[in-house]
Amino acid sequence: MTSPLIESLEALIVDLPTIRPHKLAMHTMQNQTLVIVRLRCSDGIEGVGEATTIGGLSYAGESPESIKTNLDNYFAPLLVGQPAGNINAAMLRIDRVVRGNTFAKSAVETALLDAQGKRLGLPVAELLGGRVRDGLEVAWTLASGDTGKDIDEAERMLDLRRHRIFKLKIGAQEPARDIAHVAAIKKALGDRASVRVDVNQAWSEAVALRGCQLLGDAGVDLIEQPTPRHDRQAQARVSARSPVPVMADEAIESVEDSFALARAGSAPVFALKIAKNGGPRAVLRSAYIAEAAGIGLYGGTMLEGSVGTLAAAHAFATLARLEWHTELFGPLLLTEDILVEVPLYRDFQLMIPTDPGLGVVLDEERLQHFRRR
Ligand code: MUC
Numbered sequence: 001m002t003s004p005l006i007e008s009l010e011a012l013i014v015d016l017p018t019i020r021p022h023k024l025a026m027h028t029m030q031n032q033t034l035v036i037v038r039l040r041c042s043d044g045i046e047g048v049g050e051a052t053t054i055g056g057l058s059y060a061g062e063s064p065e066s067i068k069t070n071l072d073n074y075f076a077p078l079l080v081g082q083p084a085g086n087i088n089a090a091m092l093r094i095d096r097v098v099r100g101n102t103f104a105k106s107a108v109e110t111a112l113l114d115a116q117g118k119r120l121g122l123p124v125a126e127l128l129g130g131r132v133r134d135g136l137e138v139a140w141t142l143a144s145g146d147t148g149k150d151i152d153e154a155e156r157m158l159d160l161r162r163h164r165i166f167k168l169k170i171g172a173q174e175p176a177r178d179i180a181h182v183a184a185i186k187k188a189l190g191d192r193a194s195v196r197v198d199v200n201q202a203w204s205e206a207v208a209l210r211g212c213q214l215l216g217d218a219g220v221d222l223i224e225q226p227t228p229r230h231d232r233q234a235q236a237r238v239s240a241r242s243p244v245p246v247m248a249d250e251a252i253e254s255v256e257d258s259f260a261l262a263r264a265g266s267a268p269v270f271a272l273k274i275a276k277n278g279g280p281r282a283v284l285r286s287a288y289i290a291e292a293a294g295i296g297l298y299g300g301t302m303l304e305g306s307v308g309t310l311a312a313a314h315a316f317a318t319l320a321r322l323e324w325h326t327e328l329f330g331p332l333l334l335t336e337d338i339l340v341e342v343p344l345y346r347d348f349q350l351m352i353p354t355d356p357g358l359g360v361v362l363d364e365e366r367l368q369h370f371r372r373r
């Protein structure tokens with residue numbers, strides 16, 4: 001049997017509206033921009049992947065435009081003509097010459113897995129060793145910027161049985177105001193919901209030491225990335241004194257970062273993101289490091305659309321333990337989808353597709369409509 005070869009790699013920038021503005025410490029999103037990758041193979045199979053970041057260059061070191069440029073000019077020439085079915089060899093070839101660029105790598109690794117899954121008749125979770133769960137509980141981020149609106153939104157989500165874990169984006173305002181906002185929401189929701197916060201690196205160590213105490217008093221369950229990503233020691237000191245577990249998010253920009261954080265004892269919980277590690281297989285390496293170090297796991301998001309969200313879901317479905325659950329709600333923040341069938345959310349969970357590959361079919365008309373020209 002001759003093995004199929006990669007014939008082309010195409011990257012499309014797709015702009016989609018959000019259901020409301022989404023306010024983070026570093027940026028307010030009015031829409032979301034996806035980079036969709038299509039990897040065509042000589043056996044007629046196409047693999048799909050996604051690289052998506054938040055707020056241009058305000059969150060991470062790759063923008064949608066740089067991701068597309070680098071895929072077109074560096075990744076595609078390395079991949080075209082290579083065996084499509086050997087994911088290890090293809091990613092190794094890229095890793096030898098491409099530094100960083102984990103978002104772009106994640107899209108390519110996803111597309112290779114999708115294609116190979118379709119080829120073998122296996123869902124990506126099975127290609128990664130097999131799912132140990134069929135659905136993932138999904139948190140929702142309350143980030144309208146208004147306490148009353150956030151409480152109404154949370155009540156709606158509880159009524160719909162869509163979410164009962166809420167993450168609040170803080171850090172853009174004075175700490176006292178932010179903490180009052182969080183306390184009011186937790187008071188309104190009580191034991192019906194888990195309330196967590198994401199500070200997105202906005203606090204100094206001194207502010208974080210006091211802030212974590214007050215958030216604990218308010219009944220918060222988890223505090224994500226309170227201090228700047230590069231200061232692992234500060235994060236370890238804050239974590240050691242916080243009454244609430246501290247989770248590392250921006251501090252992890254690679255599998256090697258996960259190892260360094262685990263060694264430094266910087267956080268008892270890690271947010272896993274396919275984009276920050278370099279793909280669904282790469283993120284599992286971070287997960288295994290964390291597991292071995294006794295660190296809890298949370299399935300994070302860069303607010304990807306359906307393709308990236310399901311790619312992460314397939315990977316997370318294979319993990320033995322995911323005690324902090326996930327935040328794979330990206331598609332629900334968008335008013336439009338580019339898939340023929342949208343991901344299934346029910347009873348607080350995202351269901352993992354069982355069709356071969358990612359289990360997604362692109363809606364060509366919608367893709368053409370929303371793609372940037
Ligand atoms: C982040 O920092 O965690 C994830 C959910 C959300 O609302 O924002 C992202 C980014």
Ligand code: MG
Nearest residue numbers: 198224225249
């Ligand atoms: Mg975060």
